[in-house]
Amino acid sequence: MSNKLSAMFKKNIRSSVMIIALAVVTILFEFLTGGVLLKPLNISNLIMQNAYILILSIGMLLAILTGGNIDLSVGSVAGFVGAISAVLVVSMGMPVFWAIMISLLVGLLIGIWQGFWIAYRGVPAFIATLAGMLVFRGLTLVILQGKSIAPLPKSYSFLASGFIPDIFGGTNINILAVAMGIVASLIYLFFQIKSRAAKSKYDFEVTPAWLFNIKNIGIIAIINAFTFALASYRGIPMVLVIVVVLVIVYSFFTMKTIPGRHIYAFGGNEKASKLSGVNVKKTLFWVYVNMSVLAAFAGIIFTGRLGSATPKAGVNFELDAIAACFIGGASTTGGVGTVVGAIVGGLLMGVLNNGMSILGVSIDWQQAIKGFVLLSAVAFDVYSKSKVKS
Amino acid sequence: MERYVLEMRNITKEFPGVKALDNVNLKVKEHQIHALVGENGAGKSTLMNVLSGVYGHGTYDGEIFVNGELCEFKGIKESEAKGIAIIHQELALVSTLSIAENVFLGNEQVKTGIVIDWDMTRNKTKEMMKKVGLTEHIDMHVGELGMGKQQLVEIVKALSKDVKLLILDEPTAALNDEDSDHLLNLLLELKGQGITSIIISHKLNEITKVADEITVIRDGHTIETLVKGVDEITEDRIIKGMVGRPMVDRFPRRSLKIGEVIFEVKNWNVHDPKDDSKLKIKDVSFNTRKGEVVGLAGLMGAGRTELAMSLFGRSYGSKITGTVMKNGVEIKLHSVKDAIKNGIAYTTEDRKSAGLILSDDIRHNITLASLDKLSKNLVIDENEEIKVAEEYRKKLRIKSSGIFQRAGDLSGGNQQKIVFSKWIFSDPDVLILDEPTRGIDVGAKYEIYSVINELAEHGKTILMISSEMPELLGMCDRIYVLNEGQIVGELTSEDASQENIMTCIMQSN
Numbered sequence: 001m002s003n004k005l006s007a008m009f010k011k012n013i014r015s016s017v018m019i020i021a022l023a024v025v026t027i028l029f030e031f032l033t034g035g036v037l038l039k040p041l042n043i044s045n046l047i048m049q050n051a052y053i054l055i056l057s058i059g060m061l062l063a064i065l066t067g068g069n070i071d072l073s074v075g076s077v078a079g080f081v082g083a084i085s086a087v088l089v090v091s092m093g094m095p096v097f098w099a100i101m102i103s104l105l106v107g108l109l110i111g112i113w114q115g116f117w118i119a120y121r122g123v124p125a126f127i128a129t130l131a132g133m134l135v136f137r138g139l140t141l142v143i144l145q146g147k148s149i150a151p152l153p154k155s156y157s158f159l160a161s162g163f164i165p166d167i168f169g170g171t172n173i174n175i176l177a178v179a180m181g182i183v184a185s186l187i188y189l190f191f192q193i194k195s196r197a198a199k200s201k202y203d204f205e206v207t208p209a210w211l212f213n214i215k216n217i218g219i220i221a222i223i224n225a226f227t228f229a230l231a232s233y234r235g236i237p238m239v240l241v242i243v244v245v246l247v248i249v250y251s252f253f254t255m256k257t258i259p260g261r262h263i264y265a266f267g268g269n270e271k272a273s274k275l276s277g278v279n280v281k282k283t284l285f286w287v288y289v290n291m292s293v294l295a296a297f298a299g300i301i302f303t304g305r306l307g308s309a310t311p312k313a314g315v316n317f318e319l320d321a322i323a324a325c326f327i328g329g330a331s332t333t334g335g336v337g338t339v340v341g342a343i344v345g346g347l348l349m350g351v352l353n354n355g356m357s358i359l360g361v362s363i364d365w366q367q368a369i370k371g372f373v374l375l376s377a378v379a380f381d382v383y384s385k386s387k388v389k390s
Numbered sequence: 391m392e393r394y395v396l397e398m399r400n401i402t403k404e405f406p407g408v409k410a411l412d413n414v415n416l417k418v419k420e421h422q423i424h425a426l427v428g429e430n431g432a433g434k435s436t437l438m439n440v441l442s443g444v445y446g447h448g449t450y451d452g453e454i455f456v457n458g459e460l461c462e463f464k465g466i467k468e469s470e471a472k473g474i475a476i477i478h479q480e481l482a483l484v485s486t487l488s489i490a491e492n493v494f495l496g497n498e499q500v501k502t503g504i505v506i507d508w509d510m511t512r513n514k515t516k517e518m519m520k521k522v523g524l525t526e527h528i529d530m531h532v533g534e535l536g537m538g539k540q541q542l543v544e545i546v547k548a549l550s551k552d553v554k555l556l557i558l559d560e561p562t563a564a565l566n567d568e569d570s571d572h573l574l575n576l577l578l579e580l581k582g583q584g585i586t587s588i589i590i591s592h593k594l595n596e597i598t599k600v601a602d603e604i605t606v607i608r609d610g611h612t613i614e615t616l617v618k619g620v621d622e623i624t625e626d627r628i629i630k631g632m633v634g635r636p637m638v639d640r641f642p643r644r645s646l647k648i649g650e651v652i653f654e655v656k657n658w659n660v661h662d663p664k665d666d667s668k669l670k671i672k673d674v675s676f677n678t679r680k681g682e683v684v685g686l687a688g689l690m691g692a693g694r695t696e697l698a699m700s701l702f703g704r705s706y707g708s709k710i711t712g713t714v715m716k717n718g719v720e721i722k723l724h725s726v727k728d729a730i731k732n733g734i735a736y737t738t739e740d741r742k743s744a745g746l747i748l749s750d751d752i753r754h755n756i757t758l759a760s761l762d763k764l765s766k767n768l769v770i771d772e773n774e775e776i777k778v779a780e781e782y783r784k785k786l787r788i789k790s791s792g793i794f795q796r797a798g799d800l801s802g803g804n805q806q807k808i809v810f811s812k813w814i815f816s817d818p819d820v821l822i823l824d825e826p827t828r829g830i831d832v833g834a835k836y837e838i839y840s841v842i843n844e845l846a847e848h849g850k851t852i853l854m855i856s857s858e859m860p861e862l863l864g865m866c867d868r869i870y871v872l873n874e875g876q877i878v879g880e881l882t883s884e885d886a887s888q889e890n891i892m893t894c895i896m897q898s899n
Contacts, residue, residue, distance in 0.1 A: 265758055
């Protein structure tokens, strides 16, 4: 069974390396910025600045899993949906809730449209979504008539930049945030113990108790340090809750459910999946529907954060999301990658951006450095794979 | 004393953790066909890779002499310069380029600098194609050729490099009998023209036919070299060398308990999905009984795989008509899911590209077709999954470090066992096995046969497609002969013989 451990480690080597890389980069910038990076205020900023890319990365990961297909349209879709929601709320005075629902529905329809061409008409995803990128960027300009729409009401921006109000009414510290950290820790611990008990029931070898305890104590410490830091600023950002929920839901979906397994199988070998009873067209179709819905959601978050819909909104988002997935260990040929990996990849880029901004490095340099990070992450992957083979 | 065109002395090659070759010796005489046999993983391909410079000098111990001259190849280019050419099992042709372009790929005929001399390229290609009996137009794309002809293009390519020693790795594995015969005759002809060949093959009948000498390798050691005219050369004798013990019976016996008809196909018609007007399967009717192994014989292109796949949830074909009955009740098989639900399993002839997810582990491959069984509300019980995978790994003796090993890292025989595990776990009543032992060595074949027998003994019905006639004759209780999409004969195991099967095919033409 120690084989199992080493096999699992090998399989996950990229994501473990990336988590370590994320920790190293964070510590490095914490040091370079003289402690500004991990100040409560900045942590909140960091989350809000990157939430929409993280949301997109989740959807993009599923697309990449299906065989290295990427969705180039997500930036334009995000911009387009943001524009629609702004028109509905600002120009037409629609209630925020309904405007957001309709916007998400538009995302769904866009997904059905693109998924249809890709899954049922065999248009390569690259081409179909390149077309989508042009179409929806164009339509964004049409809707906005080249101008920005502002200001969006506070209730609209709540998802993107609001904080969960402290129901306990803490003065210096947000008690709700601390409580949520404790609750999250307990839930985490509960599932860890449950899974360990199930494994013991099957007589599978489990990690030794001391290692199990150390790991759990470490993770609980990180969770609570994090929520405590947030508590000393304005509490838990709404968007953090959204991202965490999405990560948990999609991790569960990809790792533990049949449709999730089918996505991996399809990316690993389409023919073999077909002959094993996987409905490959349906799988591909829903992956792209899902991507567009998440893109729509990201568009709403981004528009909310900005407080306005602009013609340029969403430009190059797709590239950041794609980069996050590959930095996070997804394979360019499909079938390999995890949601958590994509999030780690996204956060790594986010911390780099944020840290460099604090240091006063210009946007141009940030872009260039991100490019190098992507290249070196994937080059490392290719290198480590070639070592495993020989 | 004849000259040795090649001598490999005490070759030892180690990979991390394994000694793939241990003091292997190989001596090949000039103008001969030398066969290299051994089970999968015995070290044949490694030895040939050492010879051709894929594993360059310095990565192995030992000496290589070509025509008595010590050679230290650092790469393929250097071995090619000495007239050694290797044709791998997976052909190295570019299907979108023409025959002529392929032949001189990497060895382009130039006027000056980088400008290709097309006249010379085409003339030379034409000339050499004549030698191997290829009559296709030189501008034809290689992708349009059948496997047999592609193999010939590879040989032309080798000839264009002025080859003295031609190495062929499983050249006939993917060929039908006719193409195989043509290829083997060509080797004999080339021998007459002074070209020595080393042929690696599992098809012992071919080896006994053409080889002058046979070297047997087992577990990285040279076991023996059999010489035609000196030693007894029979298939049984070679197998004894390969597996280290005489194999009394190549096909394990099973106790016969054939019951009533469970699976019945009536008036099955299938059209070519690329061309609706072309009928691929014509009015095929057949049945299989409980506990029975039924063979499906036929030449390459007879439509055996197409028939099997069209039955398996319409994985092939369009405008399909006909009825399928199971236990006397008509069943509808519109998708692979339907087929699985109705207890039908199909193992593909193309394990790597259509049978397994090579990048995923053994566990996920075994459970992929039956995830429903392991889940509640679409959520997979991973612990149960591990248990099942472990059970099958033990039961079918899949040689691996564990169920978390990647399927792509295993040998052909073990990969096939994964495929079998997957389908046995789906708990079928009808198993359609398409070339179940293709590219698998003798020992693993025996294990696969045993699994098939066990399934039959448990009351399953098995339809087995195979291009290896001895296998069909040895395993099947009844054989249907398919030719050009039609059933042209049905033979009981008493009547079945290679001659009778061929007679059925010939008479129908």
